[in-house]
Amino acid sequence: MTDRNRIIIVGAGHNGLVCAAYLARARREVLVLEASDRVGGAAITREFAPGFRVSACAHICYQLDAGISRELKLGAHGLKTAHANLRTVALATEGDHLVLHGGRLEAGLLPDKDRAALADYHDRMLRFARVLGKQHNRRPPRIGGGGRSELIAAAMLGLDIRRLGRDPMREFMRIAGINIFDVLEETFETPLLKGALALDAVLGTNLGPRSNNSVLTMLHRLSGQATGVTGGLSLPAGGMGAVSEALAAAARAGGATVRTGSPVASITLEGDRVSGVELESGEKLAAGTVISNADPARTLLQLVGARHLETGFVHRIRNFRSKGMAAKLHLALDGLPGFARLAAQRAGDRLVIAPDPVYIDRAFDHAKYGQCSPDPALEITIPSIHDRTLAPAGRHVLSAIVQYAPFDPRASTDAARAEFLERTLGLLERYAPGLRRQVVASELLLPADIEREFRITGGHWHHGELALDQILMLRPVPGAAQYAMPVDGLYLCGAGCHPGGGVMGAAGRNAAHAVLGGERAA
Numbered sequence: 001m002t003d004r005n006r007i008i009i010v011g012a013g014h015n016g017l018v019c020a021a022y023l024a025r026a027r028r029e030v031l032v033l034e035a036s037d038r039v040g041g042a043a044i045t046r047e048f049a050p051g052f053r054v055s056a057c058a059h060i061c062y063q064l065d066a067g068i069s070r071e072l073k074l075g076a077h078g079l080k081t082a083h084a085n086l087r088t089v090a091l092a093t094e095g096d097h098l099v100l101h102g103g104r105l106e107a108g109l110l111p112d113k114d115r116a117a118l119a120d121y122h123d124r125m126l127r128f129a130r131v132l133g134k135q136h137n138r139r140p141p142r143i144g145g146g147g148r149s150e151l152i153a154a155a156m157l158g159l160d161i162r163r164l165g166r167d168p169m170r171e172f173m174r175i176a177g178i179n180i181f182d183v184l185e186e187t188f189e190t191p192l193l194k195g196a197l198a199l200d201a202v203l204g205t206n207l208g209p210r211s212n213n214s215v216l217t218m219l220h221r222l223s224g225q226a227t228g229v230t231g232g233l234s235l236p237a238g239g240m241g242a243v244s245e246a247l248a249a250a251a252r253a254g255g256a257t258v259r260t261g262s263p264v265a266s267i268t269l270e271g272d273r274v275s276g277v278e279l280e281s282g283e284k285l286a287a288g289t290v291i292s293n294a295d296p297a298r299t300l301l302q303l304v305g306a307r308h309l310e311t312g313f314v315h316r317i318r319n320f321r322s323k324g325m326a327a328k329l330h331l332a333l334d335g336l337p338g339f340a341r342l343a344a345q346r347a348g349d350r351l352v353i354a355p356d357p358v359y360i361d362r363a364f365d366h367a368k369y370g371q372c373s374p375d376p377a378l379e380i381t382i383p384s385i386h387d388r389t390l391a392p393a394g395r396h397v398l399s400a401i402v403q404y405a406p407f408d409p410r411a412s413t414d415a416a417r418a419e420f421l422e423r424t425l426g427l428l429e430r431y432a433p434g435l436r437r438q439v440v441a442s443e444l445l446l447p448a449d450i451e452r453e454f455r456i457t458g459g460h461w462h463h464g465e466l467a468l469d470q471i472l473m474l475r476p477v478p479g480a481a482q483y484a485m486p487v488d489g490l491y492l493c494g495a496g497c498h499p500g501g502g503v504m505g506a507a508g509r510n511a512a513h514a515v516l517g518g519e520r521a522a
Helices: 014-025 066-071 112-133 148-162 166-175 180-185 191-202 214-226 241-253 296-308 311-318 344-348 357-367 414-431 447-454 506-521
Strands: 007-010 030-033 045-049 052-055 081-083 088-090 098-101 104-107 257-259 264-270 273-279 284-286 289-292 326-333 350-353 377-381 396-403 439-445 490-492
Touching (some): 007 014, 007 273, 014 241, 014 506, 045 241, 045 326, 052 326, 052 396, 098 191, 104 112, 112 191, 112 214, 148 166, 180 191, 180 214, 180 357, 191 214, 191 357, 191 377, 241 257, 273 289, 296 311, 350 414, 357 377, 377 414, 396 414, 439 447
Parallel strands (some): 007 030, 030 257, 088 350, 289 490
Antiparallel strands (some): 045 052, 088 098, 098 104, 264 273, 273 284, 326 396, 326 439, 350 377, 377 396
């Protein structure tokens, strides 16, 4: 156990790789340890049936920080886009679909009132989302911190809100913590339009349209696009795993070492300071700094151990809400599905099944009681239309996020899984007649599967809910919101810390800056 100058990063998810790349560029000795046989965490591309490859969890790139992409030269490391600026197609069973792009209706029928309201709504929400987006690359202020830097950070957040102007600021403060259902009801008339917009607010969350904080989660989803992400909603060539591979290449180019197949069993301590890690194989590796890309609960309660932490802090971590509510469906198809009255080129866009907000809310009702939704809402992509490397010639892969599937033993039984798959396929069949006959193979990942396969506590893609009490200086909990944990030399860099989930990389870069700043302070 030597080499105290080494920095070990636990987990080669995208944030861990970003963190490694920035530390390596600063000429630090960096070792990344990944349990799986490939980098990327949940942002990977893998084969789920012979010849059929799909993005395992995240399947659309819409938040990757443009500054990180530029600074790490991800394009030079092989990252390419298969298709950019995806439209959102709100599917209708009778074929009266709406095609949306930004604040514009590109196809379909809306009353003039809703057309005008859509443009205003989009501009207003982008403006509010920009307030959150500006915080992505800032360390949140410490609660109760009296230092000059803490006061400046708090003042900058307040100034960003104040710069909205008097009336927009009041509107931002009015809606930021409330539910998306009420906002949509007071703005639009068309149920299908309201359903598509409501799904954007609850996708991947433990919220329904009538849940408070659903406006906040919608603003978080928009925040990447509001602050300079290029290409809008896009599909990376080779799937989301290509993003992770480019980040790994950037880290290695800077001098970092990335070891796969190296699961960490524990973070070791000497007194009240980290001393390194011990692998499941029994191998011990020394380090002066350990940065965890794992979720807060796994890092602090399992890898470090509650016995090494203050009781009140352990209580807060145990109450960090991190139960997943979304499933991922993968279908191998022997041909392109035919959606009623939808042009073939539109099938390659982002398709959503969310007829209206009440439909989504009813789907959420079942999940509250540990049941998968009998009539779920879906976000669908068929990436093989734009990227022929993902399926054999003439065949396709369909990838869908399915709301809602709770992290609950009652929803994870074989019978519940089979019923949920059957009902989801039945729903798809209503919109794309004949789709069942095209299915060659299927895979359904419930939150329990996501927890097991990707080692994410609770199977929550974002490592924890985004809510007013779990955001900014409160994420994951007070006392752990600035990446440094209450154990000397231990840091977090994953989605469980600020600014939260989504393949953006900001948490990784911020954590690297926190480590480098801590070194200078020491």
